[in-house]
Amino acid sequence: xxxxxxxxGFALASIGFAQRxxxxxxxxxxxxxxxxxxxxxxxxxxxxxxxxxxxxxKKAVKTMLDDAAKEATPLRDQLSKTRTAxxxxxxxxxxxxxxxxAVNAYAALATQMSALEIHTFAKIYASLDDTQKAxxxxxxxxxxxxxxxxxxxxxxxx
Numbered sequence: 001x002x003x004x005x006x007x008x009g010f011a012l013a014s015i016g017f018a019q020r021x022x023x024x025x026x027x028x029x030x031x032x033x034x035x036x037x038x039x040x041x042x043x044x045x046x047x048x049x050x051x052x053x054x055x056x057x058k059k060a061v062k063t064m065l066d067d068a069a070k071e072a073t074p075l076r077d078q079l080s081k082t083r084t085a086x087x088x089x090x091x092x093x094x095x096x097x098x099x100x101x102a103v104n105a106y107a108a109l110a111t112q113m114s115a116l117e118i119h120t121f122a123k124i125y126a127s128l129d130d131t132q133k134a135x136x137x138x139x140x141x142x143x144x145x146x147x148x149x150x151x152x153x154x155x156x157x158x
Contacts, residue, residue, distance in 0.1 A: 042156045046145055050138040051128060061124050065155060068120040072150035075113045082106040113150065121146045 044065065048058055086102045121143055125133065133139065149155050 043145060043149060044156050047142050050141040051132050051135065052138065057127060060127055064120060064123050068116055069150050069155040072113060072116055075109055076150060079106065079109045079113065082109055117146045117149055
């Protein structure tokens with residue numbers, strides 16, 4: 001049982017690390033590969049460029065992201081504390097039930113964070129015009145960019 005919990009814990013931890021890898025190198029030697037926003041300075045520029053947002057949309061989307069980031073702050077802090085609790089429980093050789101409880105608490109918080117990211121993406125998508133919604137490449141790029149967007153204190157940092 002402990003082995004299964006450790007595997008689940010490591011799998012959850014590795015998901016975050018895996019999402020940080022943005023890939024690179026296209027066939028043409030372009031460091032960004034086929035990413036349409038390879039030269040973007042920050043996450044907001046990435047989103048703005050991928051969706052071709054106009055001035056008013058940029059302002060609205062930035063507000064949506066800033067508001068969601070404020071909502072994400074306590075979740076991010078709780079996730080960090082819960083990860084530490086999992087590690088402490090494992091090091092202290094706590095019972096499988098205690099470790100499972102910590103892992104389940106982490107999973108519940110991670111689910112809440114994912115839901116916040118998805119709801120924020122849905123708000124952004126709803127604010128797009130039909131032409132922007134038809135840009136599947138841009139929409140998919142933004143959907144991917146939303147994964148762990150609030151994982152750091154400043155969501156807009158790369």
